[in-house]
Amino acid sequence: MKQLIIVACILLQGFALYAQQEKKYIHKGNELYMQKKYAEAEASYRRSVEKSKESVQGNFNLGDALFKQKKFDNAAQKFTDIASSSDNKAVKAQAYHNLGNSLLESKKLEESIAAYKKSLMNNPKDDETRYNLAYAMEKLKQQQQKDKDNKDKDKNKDKKDQKNKDKNQSDKDKKDQDKKDDKDKQDKDKKDQDKKDQQDQQGQQPRPDQLSKEDAERMLEALKNEEKNTQDKLKSKKAKGVKGRIVKDW
Template identity: 60%
Template sequence: MRKRITLLLLLPCGLLFAQEKAHIKKGNDLYKQQDFAGAEANYRKSIAKKSQTLEGNFNLGDALYKQKKFAEAAEQFNKIAGASNAKPVLGKAYHNMGNALLEANKLEESIAAYKKSLISDPNDDQTRYNLAYAQEKLKRQQQQDKKDQQNKDKNKDKDQQNNDKKDDKDKKGDKDKKDDNDKKGDKDKDKKDQDKNNQDKKDENKKDQQEKPQPNKLSKDDAERMLEALNNNEKETQDKMKNKKLKGVKVKVAKDW
């Protein structure tokens, strides 16, 4: 749908009701000069004593809209519609109310206001166009919201899958770590048992060596006894040899000169 620049501009319907009253006239002048705050102040003064004044109330809604006070403007036009039975007034009030709600992005409420305007004035092409525009905008917004929700759900499922994978990985890692620790524990136990067996063998060999006589190794006492025996044998042998020699020697008697 082609968007027109004048789509959301308020129709100058409120200004059609301008009277010769001082505050309304001054407000209208300021409105034309785009001094919308000044216009608002004068319109409020125009309805201060006579709150049912149609001209002042309608133009006040226009001034609020121009200042982007869309919530206040919509409320003002709704109040006008509620206080009137005239179809021209209702058509214009609901039209401007729909514009204010559309600017406030209250699309469903603006569509309802445009439909009420068309009931009072079915031949208003500007209201019909604004209604179609609001409906199309709502449709696109709903489609975007649906798409955003689908993406959100998709990302949520993806995050859940990633979390599940992470949990599985963590569990596997814990299990592998436990298995490695168990294997290491078994290995350390085997090594400890082997070291103990080796130490027991060493202690046993050492004990056997201490208890078993060592060949070619004499104690101090044994060495002294053997040495004494050798000395005795040698002495006996020497005595026998000496006696043997003496027995066979001829004694020569020296001549007595």
């Protein structure tokens, strides 16, 4: 029994020593924190936690030091651990409040809103948490509106791009058609010119079955001369008379 009592005394003395060292590092960390030496304060708080891993004050202050250094993900993890491991509503409320702040700084708006709501469930009278919740909800609303505007803008841009694409295609088709029409016209003009040239050549070279103007005039003149000769012959015959029978008068 004595031996057991001695062992118990030694254990109690050990716990007291660890508690003193824990408080010493927390106190030192608090001094550094007040001097805005957050990295050094973090190191001191970590040493306090090494002495007592269950230290609420040491872990809580460590989370605050991480937050001040903008190590928001690490701070969020620390406050999550505190909130989930503590049965004290006041501690849970404060841990969720700081968790909400860390998530808000990381632009994780929906998660920060959930954290603030959990904080208010444990401490409904905390006006600061209520204000932060309203702020986060307003920021989320603005972000959703911005996302909607950007989506509409992208949609309109896509429509505009498609319209320009269709217009460009239409212009290209029209240009191609114009080129085709020009080529067809050129081909037609060439064919017409070739036909005209051919007709001109045929006009310059009399066909076998056609008479030139000079030949026609010569033939007409010859006909006139022939007709004149014929008329002259007829006139000559009339002047000489026609020989008839001699009828004797018996």
